[in-house]
Amino acid sequence: MSASSSFSSVVRKRFLQKSSSLFSSSFLTRILPGSVKNGVCASSFKEIRTTTTTTTATTIPSFFVQRKSENNWCRPCLVTIENFNSPSSSSAFRRSYASSSTELMTSRTSPTESAQRNNKEKKKKNKKKKKSSTTTTTSKTKAELEELKTLMDMKKPGKWYPLARTMQREIILHVGPTNSGKTHAAMERLKRASSGVYCSPLRLLAWEISESLNKFGTKCDLVTGQELKRVENAEHIACTVEMVDVNKVVDCAVIDEIHLIGDDFRGYAFTRALLGTPALEVHLCGDTSCVELIEKICKDTGDKLRIRNYERLSPLNVAEEHFSKKRLEQNIEKGDCFVAFSRKAVYALKSEIERRVPLRACVIYGGLPPEARSRQAELFNKPDSGYDLLIASDAIGMGLNLNIRRIIFNELTKFDGVEIRQLSSPEVKQIAGRAGRYKMSYYDKGGGVVTTTDDGMVLDGNRKNGDNAKSDIIKSSGVSGLQFIQNQLNAPVEALKTAGLAPTFEQILEYCSKVEGATLEDAMKALSSDAIVPKYYKMRKSDEVIRLAKYLENLGMEIEDHYTFSVSPTSVDCLHSMKTLMNFAKAFLNEGHVSVKLIPKSVNKHDRKSRADAQTRMNQRSVGILATLEEQHRAYDLYLWFARRMSAQFPEYSLAEALRVMCAHSIDAELQKLSTTATIESNSRKKKSEKKEEGSSKPVKQIEELDRKILRSAINRVNEERKNLSLLSKPATTKKATTTTSRQH
Numbered sequence: 195m196s197a198s199s200s201f202s203s204v205v206r207k208r209f210l211q212k213s214s215s216l217f218s219s220s221f222l223t224r225i226l227p228g229s230v231k232n233g234v235c236a237s238s239f240k241e242i243r244t245t246t247t248t249t250t251a252t253t254i255p256s257f258f259v260q261r262k263s264e265n266n267w268c269r270p271c272l273v274t275i276e277n278f279n280s281p282s283s284s285s286a287f288r289r290s291y292a293s294s295s296t297e298l299m300t301s302r303t304s305p306t307e308s309a310q311r312n313n314k315e316k317k318k319k320n321k322k323k324k325k326s327s328t329t330t331t332t333s334k335t336k337a338e339l340e341e342l343k344t345l346m347d348m349k350k351p352g353k354w355y356p357l358a359r360t361m362q363r364e365i366i367l368h369v370g371p372t373n374s375g376k377t378h379a380a381m382e383r384l385k386r387a388s389s390g391v392y393c394s395p396l397r398l399l400a401w402e403i404s405e406s407l408n409k410f411g412t413k414c415d416l417v418t419g420q421e422l423k424r425v426e427n428a429e430h431i432a433c434t435v436e437m438v439d440v441n442k443v444v445d446c447a448v449i450d451e452i453h454l455i456g457d458d459f460r461g462y463a464f465t466r467a468l469l470g471t472p473a474l475e476v477h478l479c480g481d482t483s484c485v486e487l488i489e490k491i492c493k494d495t496g497d498k499l500r501i502r503n504y505e506r507l508s509p510l511n512v513a514e515e516h517f518s519k520k521r522l523e524q525n526i527e528k529g530d531c532f533v534a535f536s537r538k539a540v541y542a543l544k545s546e547i548e549r550r551v552p553l554r555a556c557v558i559y560g561g562l563p564p565e566a567r568s569r570q571a572e573l574f575n576k577p578d579s580g581y582d583l584l585i586a587s588d589a590i591g592m593g594l595n596l597n598i599r600r601i602i603f604n605e606l607t608k609f610d611g612v613e614i615r616q617l618s619s620p621e622v623k624q625i626a627g628r629a630g631r632y633k634m635s636y637y638d639k640g641g642g643v644v645t646t647t648d649d650g651m652v653l654d655g656n657r658k659n660g661d662n663a664k665s666d667i668i669k670s671s672g673v674s675g676l677q678f679i680q681n682q683l684n685a686p687v688e689a690l691k692t693a694g695l696a697p698t699f700e701q702i703l704e705y706c707s708k709v710e711g712a713t714l715e716d717a718m719k720a721l722s723s724d725a726i727v728p729k730y731y732k733m734r735k736s737d738e739v740i741r742l743a744k745y746l747e748n749l750g751m752e753i754e755d756h757y758t759f760s761v762s763p764t765s766v767d768c769l770h771s772m773k774t775l776m777n778f779a780k781a782f783l784n785e786g787h788v789s790v791k792l793i794p795k796s797v798n799k800h801d802r803k804s805r806a807d808a809q810t811r812m813n814q815r816s817v818g819i820l821a822t823l824e825e826q827h828r829a830y831d832l833y834l835w836f837a838r839r840m841s842a843q844f845p846e847y848s849l850a851e852a853l854r855v856m857c858a859h860s861i862d863a864e865l866q867k868l869s870t871t872a873t874i875e876s877n878s879r880k881k882k883s884e885k886k887e888e889g890s891s892k893p894v895k896q897i898e899e900l901d902r903k904i905l906r907s908a909i910n911r912v913n914e915e916r917k918n919l920s921l922l923s924k925p926a927t928t929k930k931a932t933t934t935t936s937r938q939h
């Protein structure tokens with residue numbers, strides 16, 4: 195069988211089902227000058243045909259695919275099989291195709307069928323496992339080893355993604371420090387393009403961009419792991435970087451915070467977006483650390499690269515004196531943002547500050563849902579909201595436009611999941627850079643200021659182990675907190691050495707089929723450690739995925755489902771998250787459909803026997819409630835994530851969405867309460883007028899009213915979902931299948 199016909203059999207079916215890339219004939223002529231033969235892309239072309247396309251260098255077999263969409267035939271789509279012909283990367287196309295489709299894997303069977311099939315598979319697998327545990331990978335033949343070697347060969351990522359490779363792309367790299375206008379420049383271009391995609395490192399940022407593009411009049415869809423919001427006739431998409439469609443051709447793409455390409459965990463998604471986005475113009479925004487790496491990658495792909503350098507738009511000064519917490523009452527000013535690196539520290543600071551001064555503080559930290567973060571940012575930015583301070587973790591370093599005058603580092607070290615370490619230079623630059631944002635209140639009043647509290651320098655004998663270590667680092671460095679900040683801001687940018695890559699599901703499948711008895715965990719470990727990649731690439735750190743794969747292994751899922759569950763956004767260190775995942779997995783296997791009701795209740799872990807004063811106990815209780823709400827919110831998010839991929843098995847999408855909205859509003863209300871109680875106390879101590887108290891409880895009432903409205907709409911949705919569920923309990927009906935599928939696409 196020739197390469198092209200084997201390719202055809204593999205891909206034909208999948209393309210008919212899924213291809214959504216649309217080309218016009220004029221577009222094809224533009225991307226492949228003089229190469230489109232005999233009018234292949236004429237509008238009358240109505241089926242898949244194998245043909246030959248001549249590029250400037252070689253003759254390569256390719257496909258023109260056309261798909262019927264509602265009443266009209268779509269324009270044809272071109273796929274080359276250059277990589278398919280190369281023995282060293284026999285599945286290069288499938289790999290690149292899969293890398294888009296695995297982001298949104300859909301189930302192909304009805305829930306009942308799936309449950310039955312899963313049970314059978316489970317038994318079969320357990321039998322197979324027992325057998326194969328004796329025949330280990332040591333008994334591999336030479337041919338098998340050769341095949342494995344081929345699978346591990348990922349020496350040419352620059353040749354993957356055939357669709358992008360057929361295009362003459364222009365890459366424009368916008369580099370500069372924070373607040374230098376690089377994203378603004380790229381967005382100006384995107385707004386005016388006839389079609390485009392914005393790839394965001396954060397969901398929050400994707401929401402903001404889709405909202406601002408729609409407001410501007412450029413219709414824009416929103417696509418994240420959990421959401422899909424279609425706008426009629428939209429030609430633009432704002433998505434999280436993991437969700438970018440490498441099969442959809444657009445005129446212009448923007449990949450924000452491209453320096454994250456070097457991140458050990460998420461870097462692979464940026465690499466995929468960079469290599470695979472089929473756009474004529476690709477704008478990359480980031481700091482100067484990634485210039486050399488991008489140059490190397492573009493050399494491999496053959497894309498034209500232009501670099502544009504930017505300077506900071508407003509000054510950023512290090513204060514002459516540190517911020518003395520002892521004299522907090524005298525030193526604090528509106529527009530101050532205190533930075534701490536744990537949820538606990540953020541709330542402790544908020545409580546302390548609100549007790550001592552009659553000002554209220556917003557909070558922003560990683561665990562806070564994006565909706566709540568966005569509302570906290572809005573409250574802080576609004577001049578008359580009653581919130582003038584911000585207490586935040588490094589979650590403010592990216593995305594949010596905040597009206598900060600002064601950044602005050604309360605800590606200069608952070609726990610990074612492994613150890614307590616000093617803040618790195620890029621971290622200090624990214625966080626400090628938030629002060630004095632261009633075109634906001636303080637940029638023309640001397641710009642931004644950065645300082646530290648005295649905590650950064652003083653060694654406190656009463657501190658616990660971790661805290662002592664924290665002080666020791668600073669002490670041993672022999673510099674004061676302010677000097678440390680100045681040094682980190684002045685430090686030259688360190689060039690990124692490697693870009694992330696991740697094994698795709700197709701490769702994992704291939705590994706499991708080649709190595710008898712290999713589990714998902716084995717495949718991921720082997721592919722992460724043994725894959726051969728160019729020296730400026732690295733395989734993604736998959737520790738969490740591997741841990742989840744291991745955790746779920748004994749359930750005996752089909753490998754495809756096992757993979758989907760393992761890559762789900764489950765926090766392995768959170769008991770509630772793990773329990774939720776296990777409940778979902780068991781119901782998925784045994785019932786074939788999963789209900790939101792399976793999300794376990796969160797337990798409020800606040801210390802009821804605390805001997806603190808009444809006020810502190812009240813605050814502790816609120817912080818405890820917030821923690822449980824955050825857990826619940828993450829669980830609804832997880833449900834939505836699955837519902838986007840397996841809509842038939844996770845049918846309660848709208849219910850989960852309504853509950854998530856309610857939960858986010860409850861978080862807002864609890865945050866308001868937390869501020870209100872602290873402010874009331876602070877006010878009464880300072881004998882302030884009662885007027886302020888009334889004002890402060892008003893937003894709480896508004897939010898409660900909003901919650902009631904959402905609750906009512908949620909009840910309506912529940913009733914609707916129940917109707918759907920009763921349909922589900924009958925033998926698989928076509929009606930169900932159509933409703934769920936239409937929601938996905």
Ligand SMILES: Nc1ncnc2c1ncn2[C@@H]1O[C@H](COP(=O)(O)OP(=O)(O)OP(=O)(O)O)[C@@H](O)[C@H]1O
Pocket residue numbers: 370371372373374375376377378379479593595627631632633
């Ligand atoms: N030419 C401009 N006209 C109006 N506003 C601008 C202009 N350039 C930048 N801004 C505004 O300045 C702020 C910073 O710009 P932008 O977000 O593009 O910077 P950046 O370099 O991408 O920063 P960061 O990496 O910190 O996000 C934004 O609020 C942006 O809207």
